[in-house]
Amino acid sequence: MAAGQVIYTLWLREMKWLVRAKSRLVASVVQPFLWLAIIGIGMNSTVTIPGSPISYLQFMAPGIVGMTLIFSSTMAGVSVLWDKQFGFMKEILVAPVPRIQIMLGKAIGGMTTSILQGLLLLLAAAAIGIRPSGVIELLQILVFMVLISLTFVSIGLAFASRMEDPVAFPIVMNFLIMPLYFLSGALFMPNMAPGWLSFLAHLDPLMYGVDGIRGAILGSSYAQYPMWLDLAVIGVFAVAMILLGGYLFKKIKA
Amino acid sequence: MEDGYAIEAHNLTKKFGDLVAVSSVNLEIKDGEIFGLLGPNGAGKTTLIHMLSTILPLTSGTAKVAGSNVSEDPDDVRKAIGIVFQEPSLDNRLTGRENLDFHGRMYGMAKEQRDERVKKVLEIVGLTNRANVLVQNYSGGMKRRLEMARGLMHRPKILFLDEPTLGLDTQTRRIIWEHIRMLNEVEKVTIILTTHYIEEADYLCNRVAIIDYGKIVALDKPDELKNRLRGDVVSINISNPEKYLAIFRKSKLVKKAKIVDGILHLQVISGERAIPKLIGLANKHGGQVHTVSLSRPTLEDVFIHYTGRAIREEAASDQSRARRIATAHGMR
Numbered sequence: 001m002a003a004g005q006v007i008y009t010l011w012l013r014e015m016k017w018l019v020r021a022k023s024r025l026v027a028s029v030v031q032p033f034l035w036l037a038i039i040g041i042g043m044n045s046t047v048t049i050p051g052s053p054i055s056y057l058q059f060m061a062p063g064i065v066g067m068t069l070i071f072s073s074t075m076a077g078v079s080v081l082w083d084k085q086f087g088f089m090k091e092i093l094v095a096p097v098p099r100i101q102i103m104l105g106k107a108i109g110g111m112t113t114s115i116l117q118g119l120l121l122l123l124a125a126a127a128i129g130i131r132p133s134g135v136i137e138l139l140q141i142l143v144f145m146v147l148i149s150l151t152f153v154s155i156g157l158a159f160a161s162r163m164e165d166p167v168a169f170p171i172v173m174n175f176l177i178m179p180l181y182f183l184s185g186a187l188f189m190p191n192m193a194p195g196w197l198s199f200l201a202h203l204d205p206l207m208y209g210v211d212g213i214r215g216a217i218l219g220s221s222y223a224q225y226p227m228w229l230d231l232a233v234i235g236v237f238a239v240a241m242i243l244l245g246g247y248l249f250k251k252i253k254a
Numbered sequence: 255m256e257d258g259y260a261i262e263a264h265n266l267t268k269k270f271g272d273l274v275a276v277s278s279v280n281l282e283i284k285d286g287e288i289f290g291l292l293g294p295n296g297a298g299k300t301t302l303i304h305m306l307s308t309i310l311p312l313t314s315g316t317a318k319v320a321g322s323n324v325s326e327d328p329d330d331v332r333k334a335i336g337i338v339f340q341e342p343s344l345d346n347r348l349t350g351r352e353n354l355d356f357h358g359r360m361y362g363m364a365k366e367q368r369d370e371r372v373k374k375v376l377e378i379v380g381l382t383n384r385a386n387v388l389v390q391n392y393s394g395g396m397k398r399r400l401e402m403a404r405g406l407m408h409r410p411k412i413l414f415l416d417e418p419t420l421g422l423d424t425q426t427r428r429i430i431w432e433h434i435r436m437l438n439e440v441e442k443v444t445i446i447l448t449t450h451y452i453e454e455a456d457y458l459c460n461r462v463a464i465i466d467y468g469k470i471v472a473l474d475k476p477d478e479l480k481n482r483l484r485g486d487v488v489s490i491n492i493s494n495p496e497k498y499l500a501i502f503r504k505s506k507l508v509k510k511a512k513i514v515d516g517i518l519h520l521q522v523i524s525g526e527r528a529i530p531k532l533i534g535l536a537n538k539h540g541g542q543v544h545t546v547s548l549s550r551p552t553l554e555d556v557f558i559h560y561t562g563r564a565i566r567e568e569a570a571s572d573q574s575r576a577r578r579i580a581t582a583h584g585m586r
Contacts, residue, residue, distance in 0.1 A: 002362050009359040017347055087343035091404075094309060095360040096332035254309045 006097045010105025011112065014079065018113055028113065032068050032121035036128075040064055054218060061130045062213040063186020065141075066148060066206055068117050070181055073149045074173045076110025077156030081166035093254035100246035103157060107242065110153040111146065118145045125217075132217050140216040140227065147234045148209035154241035161248040184210050191224050205237035260285050260412050260444040261306060265315035268301050268468075275301040277468040278315070283446060283461075285411075288438050290459035291448040292557065298468035299448035300340060303414050306446070307337050320411045333361070336405030336443075340416040342397060346390035350381055350400050353389060354407055361408035368407075375403035378437050395426035399433060406441060413437070415447040419454060427451075431458055456553045464560050471560040476553055483551040483559055485509060486525030488532060490518040491544040498541055507531060514564050519555075 018025060044057035052059075083089040092102055122141065125131065132138045156173060163169055183190070183197075183204040190201035201207050212230035215223030223230070261283035268276040276298045283289045291299045304310040306319055308328040317324045320334035344353055351372055358368035376382045379399035389397065398418065405413050418434065419427040435458065438445050449455050455462045456476045463473040472479060492498055495518050502511045502520055507528050510521040522528040525548040536543050549555070558564055 005359055005362060009356060013345070013348070013356060016352070020347060086346065087339065087341045088345050090339055090341075091343045091345075091357070092360070094307070094332060094337055095357075096329040097360060 003098075003101050006095075006101040007105040007108060010092075010102065011109045014106070014109030015112065017079070028072070028117055029120060032064075032117050033124050035064050035067065036061070036121060036124050041128075054222065057128075058130055058218060059214075059222075060186065061125045062217055063184065063210050065118055065121050065125075065145070065213055066184055066186050066210040067181055068121050069114050069145060069148045069209075070152050070177055070184075070206055072114040072117050073110060073152035074156035074159075074177055075170060076106070076113065076153050077158075077160035077173070078166055078169050079110070080106060080157060080160035081163060081169050084164060085166055089252070090254050093252060099249040099252070103154075103246045103249040104242070106157055107150060107153045107245065110156070111149040114149045114153065115142075115145055118149070130217065133219075137216045141213050143231070144209050144212040144216070144234065147231075147238045148206065150238040151205050151209075151234065151241045154238070154245040157245040158241070158248050161245070161252050180204050180206050183207065185214075185224070186210050189224065205234055208233040208237075258285050259283065259318075260287070261289075261317070261319055261446070263306065263315065263317040266302070266305060266312060266317055267314045268298075268305055268310060269313045275468050276305065279465075279468075279470055281463065281470070281473075283444065285444055286438075286442060287460045288434070288445045288447070288458055290455040290462040291446070291465050292450070292452070292455040292462050292553070293448075293465035294450055294561075297465045299450075299465055300416055301468075302465070303337075303416060303446060303448060307335055307414055308332055309337075333408070334411045336408065336410035336413045338398075338401045338405045338413070338415045338418060340420060340448075342401070344389045344397055344401060344404075347388065349386050349388055350376070350392070351385040353400060354404055357404045357407045363408060371407055371409070375406045378406070378440060379403040379433050393426075395422055395429060398422065398426075398430055402430075402433065402437065406437060406443065409441075410443060412444045412446065415445060417448055417450070419449070419451065427454070434458060452553045452557065462553070464557055466561045472556065479553065479556045480551045483521060483555060485521050485523045485551070486528075487549050487551060487555050488520045488522055488525050488529060489547045489549065490520065490532065490536070491516075491546075492518060492536060492541050493544070494541070498536055498539070501535065501539055502532070505532075505535060510559070512558065512562070514558055519558065521559075525549075 040057050040060050043060060044055055047056040049056055049059060080089070083092065132141060159172065160169065183201045184206035185201060190198045190207060193201065208230040211223050211225055212227055212234065215227050215230070220227065259282055261281055263279060263281040266276060266279040266281070267274070279302060291302060293299050301310065305312055306317055306324065308324050308331050312325060319331045322330035322334065324331050348356065354372045354375065355368055358371060363371065376385050379402055381396060381399055381403065384392065384396065389400065392400065402415070415434070419430050422430065431454070434445060437443060459476060461474060462476055462479065463470045465471070495513050495516060498518060499511055499513055502508045502518065507522055508520045512519045520532065529546055529548065533543050533546065554564070
């Protein structure tokens with residue numbers, strides 16, 4: 001009960017921020033559509049997958065969902081840095097509550113924004129004919145979206161807990177996100193890539209998330225791994241990253 | 255707190271590497287007091303209250319705050335105290351009411367409790383009609399008052415105020431002082447404040463500890479501290495003050511003599527009677543007295559007495575340095 005109240009309090013604050021920062025809200029809504037339109041439709045006009053009944057756009061749509069999630073999730077950590085900058089972090093840290101609850105409140109706040117973006121993207125994809133076949137598949141997609149988001153929100157928060165400069169944060173995060181995105185299988189099938197590249201891709205948590213979403217949208221024959229395996233791997237990553245973030249939050253000095 | 259002490263600290267010490275920020279401080283603060291820690295910047299005031307409020311771990315010593323040990327039961331201490339930090343710590347994008355409500359939720363207060371308390375603390379600091387305005391539109395003084403209100407939200411027994419009027423203009427400072435007094439009376443909360451403003455400590459505090467280089471060098475009621483000096487201070491502006499310092503020190507009239515900022519400060523029993531004799535003595539040695547002033551001891555004198563320097567020395571030299579730089583860059 002008490003833990004719920006702390007997490008809810010922090011979540012509520014993030015939501016108030018989101019709704020009040022009109023420019024941020026508009027950008028969050030428009031961005032997924034832009035990405036789908038420019039990257040997806042643009043690439044689709046030049047790239048085809050040899051010997052496959054699906055278009056490149058269909059192949060890529062789950063990757064763009066993953067991209068939206070990884071970007072908005074990791075960037076959510078910046079709120080910690082602004083809190084440090086404006087001194088509000090002290091107010092949070094001196095409250096008599098366990099740090100893991102503070103970290104979870106921030107994580108769930110960041111996740112909500114990122115999931116909302118992901119859902120908008122799913123809507124946009126549905127509008128151009130790429131949609132899951134049923135409710136079960138839709139729920140499967142949602143589970144993967146939550147796990148991807150928790151993993152990367154926690155990574156962002158872990159970095160934010162050790163950093164001070166809100167301007168440097170997105171730069172550092174981009175440095176990390178870009179390779180993770182390109183390795184994730186959003187753009188190509190890792191198992192069909194050269195061995196070393198395939199190996200690196202398998203270290204990337206996002207790969208399992210994208211593979212799971214792809215299986216849910218297009219059907220299991222288009223995924224590399226069975227859904228339970230994708231689910232297990234991204235699930236383990238999510239828990240591990242939450243624990244890491246919680247541990248690092250304990251070390252923040254007020 | 256049957257024993258009636260809000261704070262009991264013994265041999266409290268904090269080291270940062272080789273630097274001893276707080277050195278073997280013993281401190282007992284009674285329930286309901288307004289207690290002041292007076293000292294220049296870097297004296298260790300903030301470090302001291304950060305230890306008492308569980309923000310910093312102790313290097314050695316023990317401290318009980320509101321009856322709980324800061325090292326063993328930090329959460330109990332945190333529930334019993336409110337803190338207003340030296341730097342601002344509000345969420346500018348929330349309204350005043352939302353900032354208070356956030357705090358109440360973080361301290362586990364139920365909805366009705368929060369609503370009732372928000373109303374009350376807003377009244378105490380006189381912000382009721384600005385409650386629904388975003389904090390980014392508050393003035394500096396209003397933000398400070400909101401922070402004090404927030405510190406009171408969860409009904410703490412002790413409220414720490416770290417430099418509560420730093421950077422505020424004189425008028426706003428007066429208003430804040432009145433609010434601090436009021437919340438001490440209305441809420442029966444013990445207040446521990448740090449300040450480097452002598453007037454603030456003098457006006458507000460029941461007792462004052464003068465802290466310098468991490469040590470408490472004097473601790474008493476402001477009036478008692480002044481009485482300890484037993485006498486008046488005659489300040490003499492004279493050429494070559496070092497020479498006359500030696501001469502005056504030999505005089506039986508003078509109990510203590512010091513040079514501060516190039517001015518001779520002489521402690522004497524009865525200033526009015528001493529002045530003619532002191533000037534006569536200076537003249538006898540060929541001294542040219544420019545100005546003389548007489549003052550009853552102030553807390554500033556007490557501070558000089560115990561630390562050997564004026565409290566605003568550093569600030570003043572910073573200012574003159576800034577002025578020199580401005581001049582050098584042709585800004586004047």
